[in-house]
Amino acid sequence: MSDVVMQIDGKEVKASGDMTVLQAARASGIHIPTLCHHEKLEAFGGCRMCMVEVETRGRKSYVVSCLYPVAKDLVVRTRSERVDKIRRTILEELLAHAPNSPELVELAREYRADPNRFDKDPSFCILCGLCVRYCDEVKGKNAVDFVNRGATREIAFVPEIAAKECWDCQECFALCPTSYAQAAYFLTEALAFPGRRKAAATA
């Protein structure tokens, strides 16, 4: 892919034509916040924190930078009143579920998000899907997946697979921004293979 020259936050940026706006920004040291993005995983476009303002042929639109392809002469603004408002509202919506997640708390400070703005529902999981997608795309095990849909969506470990695969892996724990993946896993342990941890500790 040939290189393109574009503009991010007023700065001229050179990017390879197959990059996304997020990759181009990061490659030139411009920070865009993300919650569901991971270099090893396919872009998901779920958290919408990486939304930026783009301008093509005089038309302004709001796109997620983790998926939006770079283009010649594209003008990108990573911060604007509207972009900040989107990020702030998303943070407020997520803080209703996981009020103490360090990543969220830090971003809330930056975007002046009010953790008490909306009805609380401490489910702790923000459904970024990092655990689900890592287990699928990197490990190929699918031990953890989404269940249900809409407002009732959650993650759950599949007991049969978890019993076989998770004991020696647990790599998804370190990806979880709220530590809920661990909680869900230990619940599965309690259901599917209780006592194994104690047995291992006393062996």
Next chain:
Amino acid sequence: MTRLSSAAELEQLRAQILSSRDSAKPCIAVCAGAACHGLDSLQVANAFQAEVGKLGPAAPVEVRVTGCHGYCEKGPNVVINPQEICYLEVKPEDVPEIVERTLKGEVVERLVYAHPDTGEKAVHMKDVPFYKHQTRLLIGDNTRIDPMRIDDYLAVGGYAALAKALFEMTPDQIVDEVKKANLRGRGGGGFPAGQKWETAKSAAGDEKYVIVNGHEGEPGAFMDRALFTGNPHKVLEGLIIGAFAIGSHQGYIYTRHDSPQLVKHIEQALAQAREYGLLGENILGSGFDFDVELHFDVGIFVSGESSALMRSIEGLPPEPRPKYIRTSVAGIRDKPSNLNNVETWANVPQIIERGADWYASIGTAGSKGTKLVSLSGNVRDSGVVEVPMGTPLRTIVYDIGGGVAGGKAAKAVHFGGPMGGSIPASMIDAPLDFDELAKLGAPIGAGGLLVMDEDTDMVEVARYFLEWLTTESCGKCVPCREGMWQTMKVLENITKGKGRNGDIERLQDLNEVTGAACLCALGKTAADPLKSMLRYFKDEYETQIGRGSEVKGGEVVGSAAK
């Protein structure tokens, strides 16, 4: 059945079918559309079969079980063709009298339409107010077709447009004709179909797909089912023409798993079209190969969203694809995939047959042709309505629908279900037009028109829509999953008298972000009903919030403070 291998053979067959039929012989068409079916119209149909059966094989009258006639409010509907005598609310015990009188060329007066106020009667469809103001180009054939018989479709001129497209036009000419007709997508977006076809046609690759979106998951929308169940070949013919124009050899029909009658009719239509050589290899001897596979949804609204639908066809969960490349360039298995709604495809044959100029003469500057509308809510006569674009909403609600039920005043008309918008009754003279209604905040959507009377609680309406949407969202992206849930919570509190100061701002912020940041069209348009309500009915919201604030001794805001 014999396989047809040329346009001439198709015309021969058509002539044969027509000559075997006596066009003057009365044909009793019993509606078996969803609403009439629910009112036991099949018992009526059985009674007709039995009664006419008594007259022996040479009976001078015929019975035909058909798709939806349209006048759902007054089902079971029976129409006597060719005169189009219209009988309403027919019961099995009425059948002997209808047959007897029909044989004598008489009318059963007590079963025809009578105006509820004046008592004035109307015998023929063209005089019944519900039908009188309609232009039924798409749904009009429903009373003449048994959807299980392809011959009935051929008898009304079916597949002539396909023959014309295959033998008298080039693919480019077909695309040009559809572009010139300015056919806009009937599924909700109103995107120009010809432009979409051109994108798919010129996209790289040999493998391309054409798809019928027959999901129609929107509550309050039932016109696609009425059309598709009642006249499946019309949609199929449009699809085959589109496939030829785009250069696709594989089509998909994506529809509901929970409409057994629709499924049966589609399966039969596909099988009969194959037998006649209208599908499969070398269609009508033209050298063009094309076939269609039937796919079912998995019972979630978002599976009607284009990219989710395509994932579903691939066998994956119906989650929208986060892509900035059009599905007409990279859709099913990343191949160019042209998706149009049932009604859009059904418009194609007549555009090809009668020409773009004729088609473009109907409607407004930006919205051409007729539009099917599902008319329901607090309206006296609900049903499936077809009117030219540009028709004032007043005509639909009052002249066709008979006005608000129970003699109440209208408060609002709402288009597009949970992703549409409400406009106040004072704007009822607005025309049925994609752009005009979008400007007012009530985009046509797929065409579900809900009439709301003066007793309607607009906060409750928005809450109800959101409750429905939160369970139909896939839950993948935050502003849809969380934004709608929080919006619903705020509305729920208001309806319970627990409104708080700042609720309007909370709703506006949530709604703005949902509308701007969601991954797919479901989320983005989920913000529309509330947006329109805060635009036109903000006072009502403020009053209800004020009631909650009063209880808590808080500051009263808005009109409640006056």
